[in-house]
Amino acid sequence: MYLIYTEEHGDLILRSLKDAGLSPKTIGKLLLVDGSKSQLLEAISQLPQEVLKRLKISPASEEDFKKPHRLLEIGFKSVDAETFVENSMFENLMKVVGNVETYFHAIVNAKTGKIFGFEALCRAQVPVYKLFKISDRVAMITDYFCREKALLEYGSRFSQVHHLFLNMHPKFFNDPLEHVGELEASFQLKGIAPHMVVLEINEYEGMNLNALKMIREFLKNTGIKMALDDVGAGYAGLYQLVEISPDIAKFDMELIRNVHENTMKGIILKKLVEACKDSGIITLAEGVEKREELDFLLNIGVELFQGFIFAKPDPYPNIKEIEKRAYNLLGIK
Numbered sequence: 001m002y003l004i005y006t007e008e009h010g011d012l013i014l015r016s017l018k019d020a021g022l023s024p025k026t027i028g029k030l031l032l033v034d035g036s037k038s039q040l041l042e043a044i045s046q047l048p049q050e051v052l053k054r055l056k057i058s059p060a061s062e063e064d065f066k067k068p069h070r071l072l073e074i075g076f077k078s079v080d081a082e083t084f085v086e087n088s089m090f091e092n093l094m095k096v097v098g099n100v101e102t103y104f105h106a107i108v109n110a111k112t113g114k115i116f117g118f119e120a121l122c123r124a125q126v127p128v129y130k131l132f133k134i135s136d137r138v139a140m141i142t143d144y145f146c147r148e149k150a151l152l153e154y155g156s157r158f159s160q161v162h163h164l165f166l167n168m169h170p171k172f173f174n175d176p177l178e179h180v181g182e183l184e185a186s187f188q189l190k191g192i193a194p195h196m197v198v199l200e201i202n203e204y205e206g207m208n209l210n211a212l213k214m215i216r217e218f219l220k221n222t223g224i225k226m227a228l229d230d231v232g233a234g235y236a237g238l239y240q241l242v243e244i245s246p247d248i249a250k251f252d253m254e255l256i257r258n259v260h261e262n263t264m265k266g267i268i269l270k271k272l273v274e275a276c277k278d279s280g281i282i283t284l285a286e287g288v289e290k291r292e293e294l295d296f297l298l299n300i301g302v303e304l305f306q307g308f309i310f311a312k313p314d315p316y317p318n319i320k321e322i323e324k325r326a327y328n329l330l331g332i333k
Contacts, residue, residue, distance in 0.1 A: 002032075010026075020043035057079060108323075116304055150164070226246045228241055230252045233254065245279060250285075283302045285297050285304070
């Protein structure tokens with residue numbers, strides 16, 4: 001059991017706890033939650049930062065509610081939600097890492113039908129994007145272990161003829177020398193050639209653009225490629241595309257969806273492809289699901305494809321089957 005103290009947003013917290021399958025008991029501003037730590041983590045991961053900052057959490061029992069002096073003692077020993085989550089992460093680090101599974105999503109070359117690479121996707125008991133919202137420290141740990149797990153799995157499952165796309169959160173890229181050095185060392189220890197790795201920047205919030213531009217220059221010297229995700233999703237994505245000039249531009253899947261039926265989408269994508277080609281940037285369309293979408297994108301010159309029309313993410317993708325399907329879809333013999 002856990003005791004939660006909150007000064008406000010009680011209804012929101014109650015709703016989040018109930019959504020996670022918990023039935024808290026309330027006494028004033030106190031909540032007694034009977035459930036596992038994982039259920040509680042799932043519940044509070046749904047809450048906004050401003051609410052999390054006002055929570056105090058401590059292990060407790062139903063008997064503690066009957067003894068006011070015990071509640072006072074527990075209150076003094078309680079910790080804020082961020083510290084509670086971080087402590088839980090550290091206590092169960094091996095368990096968390098052990099439960100993380102890496103899925104690989106194929107990226108196909110439009111001209112050859114061969115697999116250009118695989119994007120590594122981290123699947124855990126608690127969705128990774130929720131862990132990122134809790135705190136920078138938890139996010140950094142999650143980011144590190146997902147990346148290391150992906151590198152280990154890639155090294156053991158593939159023969160390094162396919163590029164590995166690694167998702168990276170840009171807010172951790174504040175020290176170019178430190179981060180690039182760490183990446184190179186990690187690749188070297190696992191016997192992975194740097195030129196086969198693509199760092200995929202998939203968030204703009206918290207991005208230090210100047211640091212990222214410096215890292216971009218360092219990466220050029222190591223052979224590590226950089227891809228920019230969600231290009232075309234809004235002004236931010238276009239601005240980063242211009243400023244960073246990545247090796248690969250990954251077009252937002254909402255822009256891809258039913259592009260063959262939407263004249264404006266088609267015009268925007270065509271101009272983006274032309275601009276990227278003129279700048280020497282490889283184009284990649286993600287979220288391709290329909291034959292009509294694929295045909296349109298082929299006609300405007302998109303070079304790489306990723307989507308369910310070719311394959312779904314899989315821990316052990318069948319390369320021969322994916323490429324056989326790609327040959328048929330692309331008309332390659």
